[in-house]
Amino acid sequence: xxxxxxxxxxxxQMAQFDGSPTCVELLVPLFGECYEQTGWTRRDIxxxxxxxxxxxxxxxxxxxxxxxxxxxxxxxxxxxxxxDLAWAMYEAWLKIQTGEVDTALVYAFGKASxxxxxxxxxxxxxxxxxxPLWPDTVSLAGLQARxxxxxxxxxxxxxxxxxxxxxxxxxxxxxAIRKGGSSVDxxxxxxxxxxxxxxxxxxxxxxxxxxxxxAAGDKAREVxxxxxxxTGLAHNVDPISMGTRDLTRAPSAARAASGVDLDGVExxxxxxxxxxxxxxxxxxxGLADDVRxxxxxxxxxxxxxxxxxxxxxxxxxxxxxxGEASKAVAHATSGPALQQNLLCVLEGRI
Amino acid sequence: xxKQPAAVVGVGQTHHRAKREDxxxxxxxxxxxxxxxxxxxxxxxxIDAIVxxxxxxxxxxxxxxxxxxxxxxxxxxxxxLRVHTAGSVGGSTAIVASSLVQAGVHRKVLxxxxxxxxxxxxxxxxxxxxxFNMPVHAGAGGYFAPHVRSxxxxxxxxxxxxxIVAAKDRQNAxxxxxxxxxxxxxTVESVLASQMLWDPIRYDETCPSSDGACALVIVSEDVAAAxxxxxxxxxxxxxxxxxxxxxxxxVNPQASRDxxxxxxxxxxxTNPIExxxxxxxxxxxxxxxPMWLESLGFAEENGGGWRLTESGAxxxxxxxxxxxxxxxxxxxPIGASGMLRFGEAAxxxxxxxxxxxxxxxxxxxxxxxxxxxxxxxxxxxxSEKPSN
Numbered sequence: 001x002x003x004x005x006x007x008x009x010x011x012x013q014m015a016q017f018d019g020s021p022t023c024v025e026l027l028v029p030l031f032g033e034c035y036e037q038t039g040w041t042r043r044d045i046x047x048x049x050x051x052x053x054x055x056x057x058x059x060x061x062x063x064x065x066x067x068x069x070x071x072x073x074x075x076x077x078x079x080x081x082x083x084d085l086a087w088a089m090y091e092a093w094l095k096i097q098t099g100e101v102d103t104a105l106v107y108a109f110g111k112a113s114x115x116x117x118x119x120x121x122x123x124x125x126x127x128x129x130x131x132p133l134w135p136d137t138v139s140l141a142g143l144q145a146r147x148x149x150x151x152x153x154x155x156x157x158x159x160x161x162x163x164x165x166x167x168x169x170x171x172x173x174x175x176a177i178r179k180g181g182s183s184v185d186x187x188x189x190x191x192x193x194x195x196x197x198x199x200x201x202x203x204x205x206x207x208x209x210x211x212x213x214x215a216a217g218d219k220a221r222e223v224x225x226x227x228x229x230x231t232g233l234a235h236n237v238d239p240i241s242m243g244t245r246d247l248t249r250a251p252s253a254a255r256a257a258s259g260v261d262l263d264g265v266e267x268x269x270x271x272x273x274x275x276x277x278x279x280x281x282x283x284x285x286g287l288a289d290d291v292r293x294x295x296x297x298x299x300x301x302x303x304x305x306x307x308x309x310x311x312x313x314x315x316x317x318x319x320x321x322x323g324e325a326s327k328a329v330a331h332a333t334s335g336p337a338l339q340q341n342l343l344c345v346l347e348g349r350i
Numbered sequence: 351x352x353k354q355p356a357a358v359v360g361v362g363q364t365h366h367r368a369k370r371e372d373x374x375x376x377x378x379x380x381x382x383x384x385x386x387x388x389x390x391x392x393x394x395x396x397i398d399a400i401v402x403x404x405x406x407x408x409x410x411x412x413x414x415x416x417x418x419x420x421x422x423x424x425x426x427x428x429x430x431l432r433v434h435t436a437g438s439v440g441g442s443t444a445i446v447a448s449s450l451v452q453a454g455v456h457r458k459v460l461x462x463x464x465x466x467x468x469x470x471x472x473x474x475x476x477x478x479x480x481x482f483n484m485p486v487h488a489g490a491g492g493y494f495a496p497h498v499r500s501x502x503x504x505x506x507x508x509x510x511x512x513x514i515v516a517a518k519d520r521q522n523a524x525x526x527x528x529x530x531x532x533x534x535x536x537t538v539e540s541v542l543a544s545q546m547l548w549d550p551i552r553y554d555e556t557c558p559s560s561d562g563a564c565a566l567v568i569v570s571e572d573v574a575a576a577x578x579x580x581x582x583x584x585x586x587x588x589x590x591x592x593x594x595x596x597x598x599x600x601v602n603p604q605a606s607r608d609x610x611x612x613x614x615x616x617x618x619x620t621n622p623i624e625x626x627x628x629x630x631x632x633x634x635x636x637x638x639x640p641m642w643l644e645s646l647g648f649a650e651e652n653g654g655g656w657r658l659t660e661s662g663a664x665x666x667x668x669x670x671x672x673x674x675x676x677x678x679x680x681x682x683p684i685g686a687s688g689m690l691r692f693g694e695a696a697x698x699x700x701x702x703x704x705x706x707x708x709x710x711x712x713x714x715x716x717x718x719x720x721x722x723x724x725x726x727x728x729x730x731x732x733s734e735k736p737s738n
């Protein structure tokens with residue numbers, strides 16, 4: 001395998017974009033930040049890959065105009081996944097591994113506030129047996145949380161502890177759209193939203209976009225003194241059916257974990273859009289108690305659809321660059337109740 | 351580490367029809383997957399990873415359908431990727447699947463692309479009004495007709511060349527048991543007599559709207575050793591450009607020319623028309639055959655393409671047989687159409703194309719494009735292991 005590192009990262013998270021910006025307006029400033037961090041121009045990028053969803057945009061081919069943000073004259077080597085940024089990054093990492101290119105810029109975007117997100121995501125379900133009932137994402141997560149409580153896998157207090165830590169950490173994250181910790185007791189006194197979930201147990205509906213820059217070997221060393229080397233990258237998926245899955249577990253997360261080396265991880269950025277899902281992930285990944293979880297505040301404080309997972313990679317990489325951590329893991333999820341999971345292990349040294 | 355050799359050892363496709371009401375989306379995909387696995391002499395359990403491709407989710411009305419399909423596709427417990435690059439997606443998906451093997455990450459990869467157009471309405475899905483955008487509301491034919499007119503004007507092409515392509519591809523389709531359209535009576539004259547839809551594109555010069563899927567099994571060198579007839583991947587390429595820009599040449603887009611140049615270089619090909627034995631080119635409207643022949647470098651610009659077509663060189667027994675399977679003009683499950691081109695190219699060099707086999711085909715081109723002639727995906731496959 002070639003040595004490939006994360007060397008650039010830019011993000012935006014907001015409750016609602018003002019007005020109706022096009023994806024070009026959103027992405028151009030992010031690309032600008034990536035060029036500034038790397039000292040490159042778009043011509044230094046060997047491969048481009050984006051992640052987005054037509055259903056979120058309410059139109060077909062929503063990614064087509066996004067390439068205008070690149071400035072694709074002359075044409076570029078480019079692809080798109082109907083997945084989160086983290087999987088767009090996976091495709092770019094593959095491309096670099098083939099030896100065809102040495103650098104890649106991957107990006108994702110989504111304006112979740114344009115519709116009713118929890119309803120939109122119901123369209124991800126089995127169209128023949130589930131979607132006609134319109135079970136929305138928050139309700140499905142509520143069922144999962146309840147299943148865990150009933151099984152004794154966690155309780156409401158453990159969930160509130162996750163939320164309180166996240167909201168406290170988010171105070172230091174300029175991009176978080178929900179922040180401000182209080183106390184576990186205070187959080188537990190707040191009203192139910194989708195029993196047993198309270199609002200702070202659920203990621204806020206978030207608009208946003210993000211971009212990540214990858215580079216191989218010396219290209220990476222030219223950009224940063226301490227590139228965040230990708231020493232493990234694995235992903236896996238479970239069946240969607242809620243009735244046949246043990247909702248207190250996420251076997252695909254455990255399978256992804258078995259494909260990477262998590263020994264010695266100091267920081268974990270976990271893409272858990274619901275508080276109890278962090279508890280599921282910590283168990284599946286076998287993270288020790290002293291692993292710092294979501295110093296960014298995590299998805300509970302800002303979760304732009306289709307970049308929320310990739311932002312975890314960017315946040316983890318930032319901690320490697322700064323020297324704050326020497327080994328970190330980033331996680332991304334997709335599908336209802338942690339159906340699909342990706343893990344990316346980053347290290348300051350190879 | 352250098353790029354690892356990869357080969358196609360299994361190709362499967364569905365019987366393409368306007369409405370496959372006998373199967374669900376999962377059933378449609380499995381029909382192609384099961385044929386590909388049988389061809390590869392493999393089971394789903396042996397597969398390391400699965401790559402799914404399809405065009406817009408609005409075509410079936412399911413957001414990210416690979417999630418609900420995961421279990422039926424055999425992806426549960428495995429890595430699953432979903433590619434979407436507009437009309438070129440079937441080709442791009444095959445390329446992503448190849449890169450999993452070429453990167454040395456996996457040894458046995460299954461890829462499937464599909465479209466079940468009858469579940470929804472493609473015209474509706476393509477006609478959602480967008481703020482600040484000029485509505486087309488004319489379908490793909492209305493969009494591409496001006497490009498075709500421009501080609502005819504520039505190249506001074508006689509107007510019956512499109513009909514030659516349509517008649518040829520519909521006759522070729524009769525030799526492909528999976529083809530959607532089976533019109534034995536189609537001739538140049540009958541095409542020219544058909545209804546004008548988007549001048550100069552007539553009804554018989556347009557692709558159908560199909561339900562269908564295509565699947566490929568792509569494996570590493572050691573696994574391919576067990577196959578009697580692997581199709582080795584000699585080169586893959588993807589290029590994209592903008593939909594609209596004043597300096598764009600929509601008839602012969604730079605992304606297409608750049609992609610072709612990069613592909614031939616990768617595959618070690620210096621004279622495509624001499625060195626390629628069969629081509630499966632994405633031709634949704636008849637005139638795109640001569641247009642792409644020029645753009646791909648098989649013929650001179652501004653006229654070489656139509657002269658090649660008119661001379662019969664692109665017929666099954668010609669110098670460069672194009673779309674022996676009947677092509678997109680005979681079967682068009684949009685998301686799968688590109689992979690069908692890639693898969694049919696593989697069948698040719700494996701000597702497994704049945705009645706539409708080109709004798710002794712050793713190197714073949716698979717080609718797909720999408721969006722407003724702006725996304726391109728291509729590969730060259732060969733019967734011999736690549737030397738480079």
